[in-house]
Amino acid sequence: MTIEFYDLAGQDGRNFSPYCWRTRMALAHKGLDFEHRGTAFTAIAAAGGTAHRTVPIIVDAGKMISDSSRIADYLEAQYPDRPSLFGGEAGHALCKFVHSWTNAVVHPGVARSVVHDIYDHVRDEDRDYFRTSREKVFGQPLAAVQAGREDRLEAFRADLYPLRLTVRAQAFLGGERANYADYIVFGAFQWARSISDFRILADDDPILAWFRRCGELFDGLGRQAPGYY
């Protein structure tokens, strides 16, 4: 039975959620067919009910699962004969460090760089919700959060140095082949690419070359998604 995949959707079919990209790449890695259900922020409740309040959500054989980490663990356990997302227990454990680093370093830097651009790309029915909820998080208007991003760029790029060192020396975080660690970080940059022309990564950054390699995976799944570059 085909898996249902509830993904965040903005204007023009832009799927920008970094966590949903983790799941989308994981489904492709496992070679699983899925029906893509683009969902507005304000339509998640109708899809997931009170038990699943955020996307990504998948429904597999009648079972609903949310949270990208839980979904990855579910897919790995449920489809052990498909290519492994983690490459064993040690790989799974180390993905937690990549997850923590991405959430602590990459996501905040991306968010402060493009949050107003996200606002410009959410569906009309999501605009009030998005602005109100995010301005509460940041404590200031979205335009003010994003302002000065050019001045912060050098420091943010420096914070990405551990990733740069790694993907300069090997094709993927997972080694010669990409694994879930790559999808965790890829999601963050795909998020930015989907809704903003602001170039977080310089043209000659080895991270951009790695991002392109990830975008080519699974017949160009990432590259073919709507985006600015």
Next chain:
Amino acid sequence: MTIEFYDLAGQDGRNFSPYCWRTRMALAHKGLDFEHRGTAFTAIAAAGGTAHRTVPIIVDAGKMISDSSRIADYLEAQYPDRPSLFGGEAGHALCKFVHSWTNAVVHPGVARSVVHDIYDHVRDEDRDYFRTSREKVFGQPLAAVQAGREDRLEAFRADLYPLRLTVRAQAFLGGERANYADYIVFGAFQWARSISDFRILADDDPILAWFRRCGELFDGLGRQAPGYY
């Protein structure tokens, strides 16, 4: 045949090199006996010749290997029947990210916090070499590099957040059991503990609890080494 292990040695049997600690823990992880050869900075050339200019160095069955990463790869390949350092290809690849993060974030923060304390603990014959070489790197006197460490501490602790998140949720970076990723990061904090009473980690920091867990491994190998806490 017992492996020879050339380790940096300061005063009072203090072995403070973070890279040598990676190797020492790796040897213990593999359950390999070794003869410990405490070596002054200025005695490395006599041990390693022109081909091996830094410690750690090991000599196994007449073969000399230097560089902690190369040594770990050698041990993993040479002793495949012993407990794995990496847990497979994905674990090995992800250790490179942990290595890059540790070298880019943890080592500079530790070095700026304790570099003058290192100077105070190197052997007499190493003092001129250490000061001259490190002042060239930092471009200022060692006391000036270290000055203000209290003021930098909050920011440095914040930089450690990805590690904190991870070891708060699981016992080791490697998961339920420690692996080489843990030894990479452990070496950095053991370096500081060996030669300084300056507390980089707060008493209630989950990273300190993880550091203690690592110190208990292999019959307390890390804990029993001379140190300030």
